[in-house]
Every structure is written in structure tokens, then in C-alpha cells.
Amino acid sequence: MGRAKIRTGAFGEQVIVGYVQARGDEVLDRNWRIREGEIDIVSMDQDGCFHFIEVKTRSSLAFGHPFEAINQDKAHRMQRLALAWLATHGALGCEWSIDAAAVLIQQDGKHSIEYRGSLL
Numbered sequence: 001m002g003r004a005k006i007r008t009g010a011f012g013e014q015v016i017v018g019y020v021q022a023r024g025d026e027v028l029d030r031n032w033r034i035r036e037g038e039i040d041i042v043s044m045d046q047d048g049c050f051h052f053i054e055v056k057t058r059s060s061l062a063f064g065h066p067f068e069a070i071n072q073d074k075a076h077r078m079q080r081l082a083l084a085w086l087a088t089h090g091a092l093g094c095e096w097s098i099d100a101a102a103v104l105i106q107q108d109g110k111h112s113i114e115y116r117g118s119l120l
Helices: 003-022 072-088
Strands: 026-034 037-044 050-058 096-105 111-116
Touching (some): 003 037, 003 096, 026 072, 037 072, 050 072
Parallel strands (some): 050 096
Antiparallel strands (some): 026 037
């Protein structure tokens, strides 16, 4: 992956960290990785629900909307990763959600956010 893509992805993740913190969530983990894959952000809302967030960032819609990159296979992989995170952190049985966030960066540097909860 090129440096520009890495920077774009890191920017999008930081934007979403700010977004979830502004709504009152506590960010518990970032870029948690196991052999199966990686969870971009893990947060907990004020009601104690864990949110496992997949962040997709794009600088244009030339290759489609960022959410289009999250297919059913990706959502199921996220589910397996979420369960692994919960097991690792002694939190199986707690309420949780697989969420997706899209960050679209405009040419002038401004950005927009779309957030969808409960993919599964």
C-alpha cells in the first residue's frame, strides 16, 4: 500500500475517533490486529455497548462510495474479529455492534462523514 493511501486511511480513522468521542464514546482500541484481520476502532458508548468500527476513507467517488468496499464477507470477518476481541478482553456476553464509517475527503481538504451502526 502506498504512503498516500496509508495517510488517507489514518486521517479517516482519526476523524472517526473524534466523531465517536464527540458523541460520548470511549475509544478502547485502534488497529487491533490478529491473524484473521484488523479492527480499525473499538469504542464503548455511554450505555456500555461495544462498537467495532470499520473505517473507509476515499478522496473521490471514482471507485465508488466507501461503503461499497464493505461486502457481506467483510462484515462477517468483522463479526469474527469482534467476537475474538470480546473473548480476549473478557467481555463475551456484552452488547456489541458492527459499525461502518465513511470519510470522503474533498479536493479543498474538507471532509464529510457517514456513519452506519449495526451492519449485521
